[in-house]
Amino acid sequence: MTDTYIIALDAMGGDFGPSVTIPAAANALEKQPNLKFIIYGDQKVVQSLLDQYSQLKNAATFHHTDIAISSHDKPSRALRHGKGSSMRLAIEAVKNGEAQAIVSAGNTGALMVMSKLILKSLPGIFRPAIASVMPTQKGKVVMLDLGANLVCDAEVLTQFALLGAVYAKVVQGISKPSVGLLNVGTEEMKGHDEIRAAAEVLSTVSFPGRYHGFIEGDDITKGTVDVVVTDGFTGNVALKTAEGVAKLTKHFLTDAFKSSPLAIMGYLLSMRAMKTMKDKVDPRQYNGGMFLGLNGICVKSHGGSDVLATENAILVAADLVRNDFNSQVAEEMEKLMGQESFVETVGV
Amino acid sequence: MTDTYIIALDAMGGDFGPSVTIPAAANALEKQPNLKFIIYGDQKVVQSLLDQYSQLKNAATFHHTDIAISSHDKPSRALRHGKGSSMRLAIEAVKNGEAQAIVSAGNTGALMVMSKLILKSLPGIFRPAIASVMPTQKGKVVMLDLGANLVCDAEVLTQFALLGAVYAKVVQGISKPSVGLLNVGTEEMKGHDEIRAAAEVLSTVSFPGRYHGFIEGDDITKGTVDVVVTDGFTGNVALKTAEGVAKLTKHFLTDAFKSSPLAIMGYLLSMRAMKTMKDKVDPRQYNGGMFLGLNGICVKSHGGSDVLATENAILVAADLVRNDFNSQVAEEMEKLMGQESFVETVGV
Numbered sequence: 115m116t117d118t119y120i121i122a123l124d125a126m127g128g129d130f131g132p133s134v135t136i137p138a139a140a141n142a143l144e145k146q147p148n149l150k151f152i153i154y155g156d157q158k159v160v161q162s163l164l165d166q167y168s169q170l171k172n173a174a175t176f177h178h179t180d181i182a183i184s185s186h187d188k189p190s191r192a193l194r195h196g197k198g199s200s201m202r203l204a205i206e207a208v209k210n211g212e213a214q215a216i217v218s219a220g221n222t223g224a225l226m227v228m229s230k231l232i233l234k235s236l237p238g239i240f241r242p243a244i245a246s247v248m249p250t251q252k253g254k255v256v257m258l259d260l261g262a263n264l265v266c267d268a269e270v271l272t273q274f275a276l277l278g279a280v281y282a283k284v285v286q287g288i289s290k291p292s293v294g295l296l297n298v299g300t301e302e303m304k305g306h307d308e309i310r311a312a313a314e315v316l317s318t319v320s321f322p323g324r325y326h327g328f329i330e331g332d333d334i335t336k337g338t339v340d341v342v343v344t345d346g347f348t349g350n351v352a353l354k355t356a357e358g359v360a361k362l363t364k365h366f367l368t369d370a371f372k373s374s375p376l377a378i379m380g381y382l383l384s385m386r387a388m389k390t391m392k393d394k395v396d397p398r399q400y401n402g403g404m405f406l407g408l409n410g411i412c413v414k415s416h417g418g419s420d421v422l423a424t425e426n427a428i429l430v431a432a433d434l435v436r437n438d439f440n441s442q443v444a445e446e447m448e449k450l451m452g453q454e455s456f457v458e459t460v461g462v
Numbered sequence: 463m464t465d466t467y468i469i470a471l472d473a474m475g476g477d478f479g480p481s482v483t484i485p486a487a488a489n490a491l492e493k494q495p496n497l498k499f500i501i502y503g504d505q506k507v508v509q510s511l512l513d514q515y516s517q518l519k520n521a522a523t524f525h526h527t528d529i530a531i532s533s534h535d536k537p538s539r540a541l542r543h544g545k546g547s548s549m550r551l552a553i554e555a556v557k558n559g560e561a562q563a564i565v566s567a568g569n570t571g572a573l574m575v576m577s578k579l580i581l582k583s584l585p586g587i588f589r590p591a592i593a594s595v596m597p598t599q600k601g602k603v604v605m606l607d608l609g610a611n612l613v614c615d616a617e618v619l620t621q622f623a624l625l626g627a628v629y630a631k632v633v634q635g636i637s638k639p640s641v642g643l644l645n646v647g648t649e650e651m652k653g654h655d656e657i658r659a660a661a662e663v664l665s666t667v668s669f670p671g672r673y674h675g676f677i678e679g680d681d682i683t684k685g686t687v688d689v690v691v692t693d694g695f696t697g698n699v700a701l702k703t704a705e706g707v708a709k710l711t712k713h714f715l716t717d718a719f720k721s722s723p724l725a726i727m728g729y730l731l732s733m734r735a736m737k738t739m740k741d742k743v744d745p746r747q748y749n750g751g752m753f754l755g756l757n758g759i760c761v762k763s764h765g766g767s768d769v770l771a772t773e774n775a776i777l778v779a780a781d782l783v784r785n786d787f788n789s790q791v792a793e794e795m796e797k798l799m800g801q802e803s804f805v806e807t808v809g810v
Contacts, residue, residue, distance in 0.1 A: 188651070249710070250710065251709075251710055251713050261646050264646065264653065264654050265654055296699060297699075298609050298612065298694070298695055298698040298699065303536065305612065305695070306612050306613055306695065330698075330699070330702045331698070331699040331700065331701065331702025331703035331704070331705070331706055332702045332703065332705045332706030332709065333706070334703055334706055335703075335706040335707055335709065335710040336706060336709070336710075344699075346646070347646055347653070347654065347696065348695065348696055348699050350646040350678075350679070351644060351645075351646065351678070351679040351692075351696050351699070351700050352679065352699050352700060352703045353679065354678045354679025354680045355679035355680065355682055355683075355700045355703050355704050355707075356679070356703050356704070356706075356707045357679070357680045358679055358680030358681070358682055358683040358684060358704075359683055359703075359704045359707040359708055359711075360707055360711065361599075361680065361683065361684075362597070362598065362599055362683040362684075362743075363707075363708065363711045363743070365599050366739045366742055366743060367715075367739060369739070370732065370735040370736055370738060370739035371732060371735065373735045373738065374734070374735060376731050376732065376734065376735075377731065377732040377734070377735035379728075379731050379732075380727075380728045380729065380730070380731030380732025380733075380735070381728065381732060382728070383724050383725065383727050383728030383731065384718065384719060384724065384725040384727075384728025384729060384732070385728075386722070386724070386725070387718040387719065387721045387722060387724075387725035387728070388718055390718060390721065391714045391715060391717070391718035394714055395710075395711070395714060
């Protein structure tokens, strides 16, 4: 018998709201029939959509709310005025044990602040991080933090390494994931104080991963390591720079294929191969920013997500639940905190 | 009559030394016959190469030295033991007024530390920065700092904005270049203290550019602004991440074109268009890290540069000399320092 996993879905989040989130949930359910949903949103919009997906309707409980957090709201405003909103209700469902994971495409800052307040962090974790999976020349890499914590000290970076390593191990099945610290060079003396201190801690302690050393920006997509650890400022800029370059290449490639009748014929002949390549780097395949380190599974879908992207975010949440990610983190955190070498090097 | 510009060339720098630097100088000279060179390097290797390029030989003075700084040397070691090295002699030639610019593909850290020590900064400039030009969807962007200063306060970031704007104005001919501060979001409250303080200064002072506001990683290649300003840690990671994604795309594209007989035919038909595209994003076209803010023009060629890339770095140096970049910076710095709003906001 397969376990049932219950996802609390903020139907109102994202640029397209229920018109995307509801079909996405239906598609996710088709792939994983053991999912159930608690859907929060405006009945006026959601109900008619739910009526179109009978399988989802049978697997879902619906809760009406006409309060939704805008993507422009400051997190502080969302906290004050977001009571009863679809996002907050979804978080509370996990807090109360009614659901195992939240998925929302809403305001990232608001989702992080409310999740931290309501769910709290896992024992010992100071700062939950945003993590995401990216394609590399060798497969996939998980990178964190992508923007939750702009400034991070050695201890926080070490905890990110643990979170990333547990993810790579339990969800991706890599037995001893390699972890790199993103820096401006690979030599020991490179970088600022925090990152060199983090390198010292990671070289000393035992954690579910294997500390590889410093890596540079181009190592992310080279596949040099399984887990890339960095502060939220650098991680956010790196991720968005990568997205920008991918778009630039697409732009130039489209121009090139349109540039002459020969090139157009070339495109037509290689169309199928191009499609395979496009699928491989399709950002929708990598949608789902995981808020790791919270006392509950929380996945942020990109605001501009379409149905396929949102479906992926739901499946990412389901993956974390199925692999019991949070129990594993709690266990590993306890082991880490008990190590004398950790206590000594971070100077707790 | 065209002015003559004299380039001090560290022939020994880079992975390939004189076998690349000498032909590159010869090619640059062919394009710009008003160049002259002072070449520093090991006679055993350089002389026979020089003999093959008679035009260059006539336009060059050669100084033998068998001391070369290794790419693995720490900057501090290079400072202590680098006296008489090809890199140091090239810098001293600019200091002594024998040459107008240094070009080296050697150790970046050593080149920066020695240049700062020998040439000093331009009046008022605290921290010289490394800048480079990158392709965008709309044309080109200049980005700095790329690694010289890992941590930067508001005043330093403001000076980078000035350096970048003067470059875009005098070398690229953009009359009022737009300048963006790289951040994790475009809203005013985003980012850490230093960057928000820099935004305040740039919104207040008058400088050769126009302050656009915060930009995000994907704005770099979108062409949102003419100048991207960031600290050296973030800039270095962003630049290398961009290089990594470009390589990843190339990797996937090559795989796609090889994936079936149809795709191979498609490639053959679109080969010419692909070549045009490849040229457009060819990193060799963008080679030449400019050390801006020094009291002398200094350009760092990538260590792995081939002849075309090194030739480009030489032409970048010649561009800076021809447009009298440093005098313009000195003039603009004086104007900036004289502004009450600058003095007040940075709290000098």
